[in-house]
Amino acid sequence: MAHLQSNENRLLIAFCHPDLGLGGAERLIVDAACELASHGNSVDVYTAHYDKNRCFSETLGGSFSVTVCGNWFPRSIFNRMHALCAYVRCVLIAAYIAWTAFRRKRPYDVVFVDQVSAAVPVLRLLTSSKVLFYCHFPDQLLAKRRSRLHSSYRAVLDAVEEYTTGQAHQLLVNSTFTQGVFLKTFRRLKKRGIVPSVFYPAVQLPSDEDAAEVDWEYRLDPDLAGFLHGKRVFLSINRFERKKNLGLAVRAFGVLQNEYGGQAEVSHSVLVLAGGYDKRLAENREHFCEVQELVQRLGLADKVRLVASFSDAQRSALLAAAACVLYTPENEHFGIVPLEAMAAGRPVVACDSGGPKETVVDGTTGFLCPPEPAAFAAAMARLADPEKSADMGRQARFHVQKTFSRAAFGRKLNDVVHKLART
Structure with missing residues (x-):
């Protein structure tokens, strides 16, 4: 059910997500987009990959648009450097969001970024939007160090991840467990007093x-x-x-x-x-x-x-x-x-x-x-x-x-983005 709100309170919201497939992170993005749209906001999802044959049903002609951009850049180079390629692809998405806002002559009020924080400073540099970053888990903890060379490569990406994460106007994490890991991992951010808020994902209760x-x-x-x-x-x-x-x-x-x-x-x-x-x-x-x-x-x-x-x-x-x-x-x-x-x-x-x-x-x-x-x-x-x-x-x-109902999740998220947009 749509939640009516006046045009004055209607926000323009963009999502920057690397690959809109069928995983848990994608489920959260779809739920968030659906709920924010149901509260009367205008929502656009931007992603580097989207397959209509392998997606959640709500993305097919639903209450928000899905735009593919940056997919021309490879996912890997000789099956290596997946993380670096993901960073570049998300930077390209961020640049496209900025270009879209420029062409429309109306910036997004809030841009919701998740998984890849490299997009955050690009959005801050090229737009006046408030940027919310949702951290599922520090990427550096998901990567295995295969050699000294790979460790050096990862050290650069790890530093970039921490710096770019700290550039968001607001940080959310998906659990208390992740919050604890975040603070242990991003020690420089912790010293700056940056503590992300816990914001649990939710699910829609089956009606049938x-x-x-x-x-x-x-x-x-x-x-x-x-x-x-x-x-x-x-x-x-x-x-x-x-x-x-x-x-x-x-x-x-x-x-x-x-x-x-x-x-x-x-x-x-x-x-x-x-x-x-x-x-x-x-x-x-x-x-x-x-x-x-x-x-x-x-x-x-x-x-x-x-x-x-x-x-x-x-x-x-x-x-x-x-x-x-x-x-x-x-x-x-x-x-x-x-x-x-x-x-x-x-x-x-x-x-x-x-x-x-x-x-x-x-x-x-x-x-x-x-x-x-x-x-x-x-x-x-x-x-x-x-x-x-x-x-x-x-x-x-x-x-x-x-x-964990999606309705409660939607109300809370709508409050978060409206508060962020006003700051």
């Missing part, structure tokens, strides 16, 4: 949850629907990247079958590993094969299915079919999947570190476990009981509705 429970099989391809029919389904939703620790879900399922297979519900259980898969990315292609090989090695091929990418409707169908959702990354800075699962009335089994400790209520909306197959398997065995999983699922949905 009951319908999804009934017709989920019709939303999936017949082969997958047949594989899931009549089974207790354990579901993992994550990109096919090594840091997502998908092997933990496979090994835990193997322990579940070996140790708890005498339980009727366990013996009729299956595991689905569904996730973002971008054929442009070598790691996605390689890790998909690695997970397949692990499944074969553990003798689980008849009980485990890998699903590479899916639509919003298919995601809803998989959640409707699931008994619970497994979330395996360690020290995840936030993690939108646990919220999506709980919003759909599904309990979550997650690692007891990072963002899930702030979203999953252990023993009530799911279980927080050490990142060990035996611990995950024990939690999965408890949730194989239909009554137990249904009860925890109801509590999970109520928890999200009370604390």
Whole structure:
């Protein structure tokens, strides 16, 4: 529902995002754009890559525009220097935003930047807009130092990241965990008294949850629907990247079958590993094969299915079919999947570190476990009981509705950008 506000209070807002695909960061951008537009603001999203066949449905003819710019610059150079290329691409996006505002003779009131802070000083130099930077996690902590030369290269980028992050008019982070990491990482900013505010992402509560429970099989391809029919389904939703620790879900399922297979519900259980898969990315292609090989090695091929990418409707169908959702990354800075699962009335089994400790209520909306197959398997065995999983699922949905609803997120974000625009 649109929130009417006078033209005087209507803001022009731009988003600067590197790649508008199907990840958690992209989900936040789409939610933020939708909510700000629903409050009567004019919203434009600028990105270096956007594929209409691999995107969230709200971006297709929705309440905000999507403009692709800077995509002519490569994502890597000989499969190297991904971070530097991302910096350049986002600088190009920022320059295009400034050029667009100049042509329109009306600057954006606020520009929302996330993931790549290199765009921030460009926007400050070329526009009069207030710049908000949303930090999902310091990029320098996500990069492995492969050699002395690479360490030197990263040292320059790390310095640039800290400097450019500090240039934003306002800083937000996605969790208390990330806030703590931010302050430990960006020590110069901490000395300057710069402390980012915690602003949790949110999820839209499914309006058709009951319908999804009934017709989920019709939303999936017949082969997958047949594989899931009549089974207790354990579901993992994550990109096919090594840091997502998908092997933990496979090994835990193997322990579940070996140790708890005498339980009727366990013996009729299956595991689905569904996730973002971008054929442009070598790691996605390689890790998909690695997970397949692990499944074969553990003798689980008849009980485990890998699903590479899916639509919003298919995601809803998989959640409707699931008994619970497994979330395996360690020290995840936030993690939108646990919220999506709980919003759909599904309990979550997650690692007891990072963002899930702030979203999953252990023993009530799911279980927080050490990142060990035996611990995950024990939690999965408890949730194989239909009554137990249904009860925890109801509590999970109520928890999200009370604390992480998109409506509350939208109201708060609208207040933040209006306050920022007035300063």
